[in-house]
Amino acid sequence: MPPTHIAVLGGGLTGLSSAIHLARRFPTSKITLLEKQGRLGGWVRSERVDLPQIGASVLLEGGPRSLRPNGKSVLELDEVITVPKTAPPAKARFLYIPKSNGYSGPSGLQRIPSSIFSMLSSPLASVMLPAVLFEPFKRYNRPSNIRDESVDSFFTRRLGETFARVFGSALVHGIYATDSRKLSVRAAFPSIWEAEERGRGSIVRGFLTPKKKKDLAEEETYDLGDVPEIMRGISVYSFRDGMETLTKAMERNLETTPNVGITKNAHVSSLKLLEDQEVEVAHSQGTPLIASHVVSALPLQVLYNLIHDRNNTLLVPNLNKNPYSTVHVVNMVFPLPPKDIHPEGFGYLIPRPPDGYPDASNPSASGVLGTVFDSCSLYEQDFPRTENYYNNASHTKLTMMTGGPYSKPPLPPHLSSSETDVMPPFIRNLLDQLKTQLGKELPDPVYWRIWNNEACIPTLLPGHLERMEEMRAQLGLSSTPGSFDRDSGGWKAHLAVVGAGVGGVSVGDCIEAGRQVGREWT
Numbered sequence: 001m002p003p004t005h006i007a008v009l010g011g012g013l014t015g016l017s018s019a020i021h022l023a024r025r026f027p028t029s030k031i032t033l034l035e036k037q038g039r040l041g042g043w044v045r046s047e048r049v050d051l052p053q054i055g056a057s058v059l060l061e062g063g064p065r066s067l068r069p070n071g072k073s074v075l076e077l078d079e080v081i082t083v084p085k086t087a088p089p090a091k092a093r094f095l096y097i098p099k100s101n102g103y104s105g106p107s108g109l110q111r112i113p114s115s116i117f118s119m120l121s122s123p124l125a126s127v128m129l130p131a132v133l134f135e136p137f138k139r140y141n142r143p144s145n146i147r148d149e150s151v152d153s154f155f156t157r158r159l160g161e162t163f164a165r166v167f168g169s170a171l172v173h174g175i176y177a178t179d180s181r182k183l184s185v186r187a188a189f190p191s192i193w194e195a196e197e198r199g200r201g202s203i204v205r206g207f208l209t210p211k212k213k214k215d216l217a218e219e220e221t222y223d224l225g226d227v228p229e230i231m232r233g234i235s236v237y238s239f240r241d242g243m244e245t246l247t248k249a250m251e252r253n254l255e256t257t258p259n260v261g262i263t264k265n266a267h268v269s270s271l272k273l274l275e276d277q278e279v280e281v282a283h284s285q286g287t288p289l290i291a292s293h294v295v296s297a298l299p300l301q302v303l304y305n306l307i308h309d310r311n312n313t314l315l316v317p318n319l320n321k322n323p324y325s326t327v328h329v330v331n332m333v334f335p336l337p338p339k340d341i342h343p344e345g346f347g348y349l350i351p352r353p354p355d356g357y358p359d360a361s362n363p364s365a366s367g368v369l370g371t372v373f374d375s376c377s378l379y380e381q382d383f384p385r386t387e388n389y390y391n392n393a394s395h396t397k398l399t400m401m402t403g404g405p406y407s408k409p410p411l412p413p414h415l416s417s418s419e420t421d422v423m424p425p426f427i428r429n430l431l432d433q434l435k436t437q438l439g440k441e442l443p444d445p446v447y448w449r450i451w452n453n454e455a456c457i458p459t460l461l462p463g464h465l466e467r468m469e470e471m472r473a474q475l476g477l478s479s480t481p482g483s484f485d486r487d488s489g490g491w492k493a494h495l496a497v498v499g500a501g502v503g504g505v506s507v508g509d510c511i512e513a514g515r516q517v518g519r520e521w522t
């Protein structure tokens, strides 16, 4: 039976997208979006700061700052700013390798080669070339009894230990902000896992082998208008007023959709399945809501604590298997043009230290995962507009990312230089790290801002995909549409679970997950 009332839990990107798409798919159902905070948008937060001391207005991001055009279901493209594939931020990406790095290769800021030709002349050739050239000739070495493994173990098997630590760990820092020795390769990088299978044991051969017809996912139809034309040759894009343009547009859409209600500051305290398959959603903003169906876009461990059966026992144990990473995102604005601060490009990532992650008591524990040169990709968000911004802009904005697998002292959720005259030791230490990593003296920033993103990205542990399949079966959902008549612990597909914790942590993935949810209910 189609839903009469759907409760969507969580007003981040996935919850917003779920509510929009469910309201379209079920125009006669009521949709209620419940959000714990007083605002919607989750980790997407954009802040514009006016800095009279340098005569600039600067747009800063606390969470994701860009989107890739391959995510087809992004809904709003007004005021879009794009980074072409040929621009330095798309082409020039760096690794920072500290001097005591545990291998004989180069140190300092090193550009990552983007083609086999640039690899030949790169100082990183000693690590990359042998790994990539010999990989196709290595025997098939995936143990027959494994169905998943960590990213580190996968790269070590195929490309060697040094490659896995230097490149594999840095890649994982920049996407999952976690330890590559813990992250599932199948869940996080399915295309690499599949390439090994397609290439009969070799990733390189796999990527050179075209996918068989049956491997190609059926193309869905998207209402894209002239977006593909706009996005031709584009690497990533964002918006003039930052990523919140997107979540605000989604919120406006929901506010003007008659069958949707939004309740903010609603802390959900339990979900109870009633006799007639309805679900009682208890929350802090009034009487419990009785829904025919529930979509949870909450972090999985939050949902885990909400689910009780009739005997008050916790159900669906697989929800609490994955840890989450906390990322301290620190924006800094310097009163000099980018040419005086950093090389032109996307930014740099820092690999895992050779002896693993030191604890916070160790003074050499930088805790920095990487730095993004925001001025290079997102300079069009700032005023005044400057011709040849890299050489002439009034300022440089960049973002340092810390935390994740490094242990860190607790920080306030938000703190900026406009709230204190004293630079905290945390920022002073980061500034010192930045000087070392960029290899130059730097002035103090005219503005800095800490965003403490507590438990913002899940670390999908090996076995995650199978656990999620089990979870779907436990909830009566299934990967095969229409077949939800298995033992479902009573839920019989009345609860759907979506979001980064299930799979897909990029902005595009979250929006796509909301687009797909509830298909079993038609």
Ligand SMILES: C=Cc1c2[nH]c(c1C)Cc1[nH]c(c(CCC(=O)O)c1C)Cc1[nH]c(c(C)c1CCC(=O)O)Cc1[nH]c(c(C)c1C=C)C2
Pocket (backbone or CB within 6 Å): 062, 063, 064, 065, 066, 067, 068, 173, 174, 175, 176, 177, 327, 329, 347, 348, 349, 369, 370, 371, 372, 401, 402, 453, 456, 457, 505, 506, 507, 508
């Ligand atoms: C809060 C910090 C985040 C870190 N990773 C993510 C966030 C939100 C999520 C993420 N980052 C990237 C991807 C892949 C995107 C895609 O393929 O479509 C995801 C899911 C890539 C990426 N990494 C960094 C940036 C600026 C981007 C572009 C996308 C975005 O704006 O998030 C840099 C970076 N991210 C993190 C660290 C530690 C880091 C270091 C330089 C963690």
